[in-house]
Amino acid sequence: MSPREKAVAAYPALRLFIAGRWVGAEGRRTTPVIDPTTERPLGALPVADEADLDGAIAAATEAFPAWRDTPPLARGRILRRAADLLRGRKSHWASLIALELGKPLAQAEAEIDTACEMFEWAADEGRRLYGRDIPARTPAMRLTAISDPVGPVGAIAGWNAPAITPARKISGALAAGCTIVIKPSEATPASALVIAQALEEAGLPPGVVNVVFGDPPTIGRTFATDPRLRLLTFTGGTQVGKELSALCAGTMKRMVMELGGHxxxxxxxxxxxxxxxxxxxxxxxxxxxxxxxxxxxxxxxxxxxxxxxxxxxxxxxxxxxxxxxxxxxxxxxxxxxxxxxxxxxxxxxxxxxxxxxxxxxxxxxxxxxxxxxxxxxxxxxxxxxxxxxxxxxxxxxxxxxxxxxxxxxxxxxxxxxxxxxxxxxxxxxxxxxxxxxxxxxxxxxxxxxETPFGGVKDSGFGLEGGPEGLMAFRQPRFVSVAFPTP
CATH class of the missing domain: 3.40.309.10 (Aldehyde Dehydrogenase; Chain A, domain 2)
Known part of the structure; x- marks a missing residue:
């Protein structure tokens, strides 16, 4: 068999990942995943229904308190273990990207190297989520700025970087102490599922990462309007980003929008x-x-x-x-x-x-x-x-x-x-x-x-990557204490 034939034969059964469970196509509508080189279907992708979306958001919400309180060192160990597993699967992962995206294998492997490095960098940077002491106006007070994880996150990724974009969003959210529900592209689903499987094997608790696919407008509206999700991170077109931003206003949801360029x-x-x-x-x-x-x-x-x-x-x-x-x-x-x-x-x-x-x-x-x-x-x-x-x-x-x-x-x-x-x-x-x-x-x-990435003007707002990107998943707070009079 040729390398292409072997890759097609090894293409996995596509599933959703909700609350630590792999959910197949049984009883669900499916949509085909097309090989852009041959225009032939590679597999059938299950479409998340309303109950699936609610279950994924509920799982992220339920898992959040324990993950928030997990020490950054422990969170980082899981991220590093996942990166090691992903590096060991580079050849298989690259073949999936080549099948679904049409990207040459060498370029797919280079993308995978960057995606793995994102997990490794986030694992280390998560240990440096420092606050700061603020000089007080009187010796009888202490002023501090601290930050907490913002909460469960909704994430939407495009098809053009099926390893890097999900890796950037997932690693940043997890390192910051957030749980996440991510909708990767329905055109390139297998790559994101490789990440979910590696995280599961690395010991990630159920519900911390959930992966769903389906009707993009429906999922986008759900992520933007559900009050249980406290941040929406979106990579895609400018017009869709503006529509999602307007919907997010209804729940005062924080946003990171990485939109179009030229x-x-x-x-x-x-x-x-x-x-x-x-x-x-x-x-x-x-x-x-x-x-x-x-x-x-x-x-x-x-x-x-x-x-x-x-x-x-x-x-x-x-x-x-x-x-x-x-x-x-x-x-x-x-x-x-x-x-x-x-x-x-x-x-x-x-x-x-x-x-x-x-x-x-x-x-x-x-x-x-x-x-x-x-x-x-x-x-x-x-x-x-x-x-x-x-x-x-x-x-x-x-x-x-x-x-x-x-x-x-x-x-x-x-x-x-x-x-x-x-x-x-x-x-x-x-x-x-x-x-x-x-x-x-x-x-x-x-x-x-390790560097901040984001756009200005109609190319979006908010940052991914670097310390600035990690802080997008954190909520700064000010705490002041007046010491009791002796």
């Missing part, structure tokens, strides 16, 4: 233009461009524009697109048919107004799109305004620093941004001027497990 890249002429173009192609077309922080709007200083465009188009055209299980594949399919239609619409709009350069991709079944580069289109073209969540990049020139910054900041989105320059002075000016939650200068990594 990341600008400012390339200054004092950069190594050929090297930036080559590395930019790798960054842009990683995971078929289906990354929230994917570089999409390339703005190149005018003297270097033509050279950059030529090098970028050449490198993009050489990308090998194919089955993610093939060792020489650099880019797989996009995840679903909706993405194909949306990206083709952007390319067609651009083709009528400028230049579109596209590479090769397989024919036949599968959600295939070639690496595509758009250039010479006016700023009212759709691609300058709508996030191309896939293998499409747009390139144009700029004449001055101010023009570049104005274009980078023009949209209402501000999740990630990138810049390349040989000038320390330009770097410092960009750090102050660019409106984005993450700005990476002279490299392509917008976040690490």
């Amino acid at each position: 990341a600008p890249v400012l390339v200054f002429a004092d950069s190594d233009i050929d090297a930036v173009a080559a590395s930019g192609v790798t960054a842009k077309f990683r995971n078929s461009g289906q990354v929230c922080t994917s570089p999409t709007r390339f703005l190149v200083e005018a003297p270097a524009h033509d050279r950059f465009l030529e090098a970028f188009e050449r490198a993009a055209g050489a990308i090998r697109v194919g089955d993610p299980f093939n060792s020489d594949t650099q880019m797989g399919p996009v995840q679903n048919a909706r993405s194909v239609a949306a990206l083709r619409g952007l390319a067609e709009d651009a083709r009528d107004r400028g230049r579109v350069s596209a590479g090769d991709c397989p024919e036949g079944p599968g959600f295939w799109l070639p690496p595509t580069v758009v250039s010479g289109v006016p700023r009212d073209a759709k691609v300058w305004h709508e996030e191309p969540f896939g293998p499409l990049a747009v390139i144009d020139s700029f004449a001055s620093f101010d023009e570049a910054v104005a274009e980078a900041n023009r949209l209402s989105l501000g999740l990630a941004a990138y810049a390349w320059t040989g000038s320390l002075g330009t770097s410092e000016r960009l750090a102050r001027a660019i409106q984005a939650g993450s700005l990476a200068i002279n490299h392509w990594s917008a976040s690490f497990p």
Whole structure:
């Protein structure tokens, strides 16, 4: 059997995980999980009904007091044990990501490394949830700021990072002392279930983590409006995030919203233009461009524009697109048919107004799109305004620093941004001027497990990752004591 055939044969029975019990499809409606490479069904995913959702939230609520009071050192041991188990299952886990997402195996394994590191980092950082003493106004008082776990958490994750996004939400919540009900994507469910199984084997008490799937609008409304859940952490589109935020207001629920992006890249002429173009192609077309922080709007200083465009188009055209299980594949399919239609619409709009350069991709079944580069289109073209969540990049020139910054900041989105320059002075000016939650200068990594990650403007609010992200799951409180008079 080929690696793909072995992976399909080993695809697990899909289940819900509620109150420490694995719940199968018996007596429940199911929805198919589709392999984007072949368009064939991989399995049948059980859809949580109203009783399942209520049971999951009730389990998280019941488990919260004991988990809240579990010492951080003990919580951390479970998280580290889970990370060790997950690392030992990297090959199997990567094959599931390749099947469900279409991500090449090497890229899936790299994602798994980051997901495991998130558990390890949270395990350690959970021991440093310090309060602080505040200088009192009189010797007869003591003033302290402390924090408590916010409570049971509802979490919703997208399909494009099926290991990293659930790992970030689950590890942060658990390290902070919260319980969680998470709805991963119905398109990529098996990956999140690998995490749940590892946590169960690591000794996590029942009800601390619950995993449900089903109708996204229904589950979103339930998470946003149920008063038992005290925080909603959501990764997804801006419009849905705004709708959920409005619903959360009814229960004064805290929120972390990581929403859409359309990341600008400012390339200054004092950069190594050929090297930036080559590395930019790798960054842009990683995971078929289906990354929230994917570089999409390339703005190149005018003297270097033509050279950059030529090098970028050449490198993009050489990308090998194919089955993610093939060792020489650099880019797989996009995840679903909706993405194909949306990206083709952007390319067609651009083709009528400028230049579109596209590479090769397989024919036949599968959600295939070639690496595509758009250039010479006016700023009212759709691609300058709508996030191309896939293998499409747009390139144009700029004449001055101010023009570049104005274009980078023009949209209402501000999740990630990138810049390349040989000038320390330009770097410092960009750090102050660019409106984005993450700005990476002279490299392509917008976040690490130990750093805060989140957007500004319509790209969301609140933070994940780093000490700041862990504190999102905590409620600060002020406690003051006046000492009795002797």
